[in-house]
Amino acid sequence: MNTIEEQGYTFQEWLMPDQIAKDVQQVADQISTDYKDKEPLFVVVLNGAFVFAADLIRALKDVRCEQTFIRVSSYWGMSSTGQLEFIVPLQQVVDNRDVIIVEDIVDSGLTIHQLKAHMRGLGATSVRVATMLFKPNKLEYDDARPDYVGREISDEFVIGYGLDFDGFLRNLPSIYKVKEGTK
Ligand code: 5GP
Numbered sequence: 001m002n003t004i005e006e007q008g009y010t011f012q013e014w015l016m017p018d019q020i021a022k023d024v025q026q027v028a029d030q031i032s033t034d035y036k037d038k039e040p041l042f043v044v045v046l047n048g049a050f051v052f053a054a055d056l057i058r059a060l061k062d063v064r065c066e067q068t069f070i071r072v073s074s075y076w077g078m079s080s081t082g083q084l085e086f087i088v089p090l091q092q093v094v095d096n097r098d099v100i101i102v103e104d105i106v107d108s109g110l111t112i113h114q115l116k117a118h119m120r121g122l123g124a125t126s127v128r129v130a131t132m133l134f135k136p137n138k139l140e141y142d143d144a145r146p147d148y149v150g151r152e153i154s155d156e157f158v159i160g161y162g163l164d165f166d167g168f169l170r171n172l173p174s175i176y177k178v179k180e181g182t183k
Pocket of ligand 1: 048109110158
């Protein structure tokens with residue numbers, strides 16, 4: 001098993017590319033079954049989800065679909081609820097569309113909670129969520145529970161396959177977990 005050193009932390013290889021490919025295919029197969037007679041619009045959440053999304057859409061079978069991108073940042077203002085800042089706003093009409101939001105990882109669920117409300121407000125017919133990783137123990141918003149999950153993970157920090165550490169290491173083909181007690 002490979003390890004990577006970054007800023008005093010040690011990351012241990014956890015999911016290798018062949019395992020990731022199996023997880024992605026299983027998600028793609030479920031979506032292919034559920035959307036075979038529909039024309040879903042995949043809304044890919046930048047930056048992290050671009051790697052998963054690229055593999056996912058190519059693993060679909062007989063699904064006529066479109067893709068668009070959005071980039072958001074969650075912040076906590078004066079109100080008690082988190083607000084979403086749209087860094088790259090939605091470029092495509094979602095009115096009357098079956099939307100599938102694509103995320104790299106769902107943690108507290110705040111991003112998905114807000115994005116789902118946003119899509120519904122814009123008139124989407126349906127909104128579902130596909131994510132490569134899901135931390136069920138961290139979920140704070142029940143409506144953000146993802147519909148399609150590559151793999152569940154406990155409360156650990158991971159990098160690679162689109163997931164970054166301070167903007168870097170997204171390009172690693174495997175997924176790595178931070179080793180406890182490092183730094
Ligand atoms: P949420 O809104 O669900 O709390 O957070 C989701 C976002 O937090 C993800 O899209 C990702 O950017 C970031 N995030 C959460 N957990 C991790 C992690 O273990 N590693 C990395 N690199 N980012 C994470």
